[in-house]
Amino acid sequence: MNIQLTDILTAYEAEHYIEGLQIFEITELGCKKWFAQDEVLQKLNFQAHINAITRSDEFIMEAFCTFDKIKPLIYDLIMTEMWKQYVFPYLKSHFTELSSIRSYTVLQHEAIVCNLLQICLFHRTSIEASEGYILEIVDYCYRKLTALLQKPPAKKIEKKSIDYYKNRTKEAEMDEQFQNVEFQIQMMCLSIIRFITDHIKHLPINILHQIIVENDFFFLLIPLIEEKPWLRINPNNEREVFEQSKWVTLNKEDYSKLPKIEAQLWITIYNLFMDPESRRKYELNDFKKSNLLRLRKFMNELLLDQIPQLVDMLRSLEELSLMQVQTQSKNTIVVQQLPELRLAICKDKNWSSIAQKQKEEYFQIDDPSIKEDIKRMAELYSNTVFEGIIDGFKCEKCTKEATKRCSRCKQVWYCSKDCQVGDWPKHKVNCKATTTSKQEDSKQVEKQSDKLLDQID
Structure with missing residues (x-):
């Protein structure tokens, strides 16, 4: 008897689902059709993970490109981010009274969409299908990683007492859940920006300009290498690493092994620093030079053995340290495309009115349809395939x-x-x-x- 990883969705079912995906306005988030589509996106996300794990035909990514649904997916991501930023604060106390599965579904939606994009954007085809929307993703990653630097997670987790859990308010519990989801998304953004820079030679000039000049990702990535927010010490004084969207306890023999997410950062920095066009556009000054040279203290033999291509980057950094920085003349003119999606979504919106409408129409505590939604979501997450994708088979x-x-x-x-x-x-x-x-x-x-x-x- 052969053994194989069986798909959750067939290619035909996935195409049928993806072709039927709709764009929802921010005022419609939480409606019945929105919840139904969220369930579809979760199934597509799980199937995309199975395709990636088994290295089989990635028909999810191909269908998103075929039916031109990468851009609507990016729109959904930005729209949900803005809803959490501007509408959710008005609804937070109300959400504490909702079913935990229903509130979690809403808060987790951004992470589901981001995770799906993370898998799709591994491929150049998806990046090209995104067209101008890839600029929105770059800016989205910049915002998320900036927030990560401004408020990194605790490096040492203290043991919580029984009284802590007894006295913790529902709002405090929801805040913790919110921050956990945000951290998951921030870690996904590290992978997304790496996948985009993997295809740096094929990116439009305005995208490279946004990464190197406007956002200057070096000032995000290098401090993150120093901070290492993906590592922490648990209450048992054991070292943990954030991998596959969860904290995993490290064995002592793995302490010297480079975490996967940290490797993503190093490869991103390598892609940006070693690309000739990128270096040409990056106008060095003493401040930028000193920032780049901070990398040298981490580039030891242990790191170079695990990512051999960094040897060339170390050599270039040593050369940079000996160079006298000269101000470059700005002879080129770049007509820069700006991220406009957030401005378009924000236009003429009254956030408190939207929150009140959604509270009354979509997030009713005694809504009879909630039981059916909860049953479907419980069945979705009780599936052994889904459990395996989350926790590992x-x-x-x-x-x-x-x-x-x-x-x-x-x-x-x-x-x-x-x-x-x-x-x-x-x-x-x-x-x-x-x-x-x-x-x-x-x-x-x-x-x-x-x-x-x-x-x-």
Whole structure:
């Protein structure tokens, strides 16, 4: 029996979902159709992760490009960011009385969209499909990383007492949830800006100008290398690293291993610093030079062994340290395109009125449809595939990390063919029973998909 990672959505289902995606105005956030589309986006996000994990045909990304839905996805991201900034403060106390799943869904929506874009923008095709909207993503990442530097997470987590949890208000709990989601998004932005700079030679001149001149990402990325907000000490005095959207305890033998997110930063800096056009546009002065040279103290043998291409960058930095900085004359004229999406969304908006309307129409505490929404979301997150994507799949036989599962029942995971064969005598009875049950349930899948799309339409 072969083992494989089975898709949550078929390519046809994904195309059907993506083609039907709508653009919602900020005043419509929280309506029934918005919640239905949020559920669709979560399924697409999970499927995109499966495609990336298994390195299979990335039909989610391709469908977003084919149906020109990358730009609406970016619009959704910026719109949700603004809703959380301007509307949510009016609704925060009201949200504490809502169902926890419903409020979490709203707060988590920005992270879902950002995560989906993170996967799509790994590919040059998606970056090209974004056209001028890629400027909005660059500016979005700049805002998120600036906020991260201004308010980094605690480096040492103190143990919370029982009294702390007893006395914590609902608003304080929601603030903590809000900050956790924001931190997830900020970490995603580090990957997104790296993927964009991976294709720096193919970026329009205005995008490079925004990254290098207007935003000057060097003044964000280098302090982040020094601050390392992805590392912390837990209450047990153990070192933790933020990976795959969660904090993971490090084994002592892995202390010297470069965290994946930190590697993303180094590659981004390398992409920007070593690109000839980027260096030509970057007008050096003594202040900028000293900022760049701060990198040298981190570029030891341990780092260079893990990212060998940094050897060339270290050599260039050493050359820079010996150079006399000369003011460059501005002979070129750049007609700069500015990020305009936020201004367009903000135009003629009364945030308190929007909040009041949404409170009365979309976020009613006694809304009878809430129970149905909660049931669907509970089923969504109780699925073993989703749990595995979030927490990591474990081999049924040896408990190591697993990327394949039984092709019959699609419930049990393995790391290798040997473990699957060794576990078969124990698993075969449950496998047969589960397979029979799933065959009976499969007839309902198409009906549920059509019903969900009808809610959006």
